[in-house]
Amino acid sequence: MPEKIDWNPIRALAQRVLTQGEALELTDETRALLRKSALEVAISSEEAEDALRSLSSARILLQEIRQRIRDGSNRLMQALDRAYTLREAGDLKGARREMEAVLAVEVVPFYRAQASDVLEDMDAGLF
Structure with missing residues (x-):
């Protein structure tokens, strides 16, 4: 997992394909x-490779990626x-229970790391 996550390209693709109706091209x-x-x-x-075998399943993959990003972000921000x-x-x-609740359900590593960092800050008295 890279240290820096840039979801702008996948968000832009999702916007074009899922919101604006542009055709998904599997370049x-x-x-x-x-x-x-x-x-x-x-x-x-x-799972990703299986999904990339057809346009319809690739579109579903794109939807799932976008949903996980949105859900994780919303969950973390609301808990914070x-x-x-x-x-x-x-x-x-x-306050600690809020972050623990995020960790109990969150699947996206980036958001899990954010919640863990907050818990560490709490333990260190920095929160």
Whole structure:
């Protein structure tokens, strides 16, 4: 997993294909982007390769990638908001539970790492 994640290209592709109705073309570049993005959101390389065998399944793969990015982001941001609110109210255990709840369900490694970092900050008294 690379340190720096750039989901702008996959978001742009999803916008064009899934929102604006542009046809999905499985060029080498598009296949590489879908493979890379699938791995970044915890879709196995085998699943991605299977999906790239047809346009319809590649489109479903693109939808799943976009959904995992959106869901993970929303889940983390909402948990952080609640955690900060709980912290301000003096409930550090409650704030910690918010991050633990994210880790219990999150599949995207990037968002898992973010939640883990917040927990580490809590443990170090930096939160």
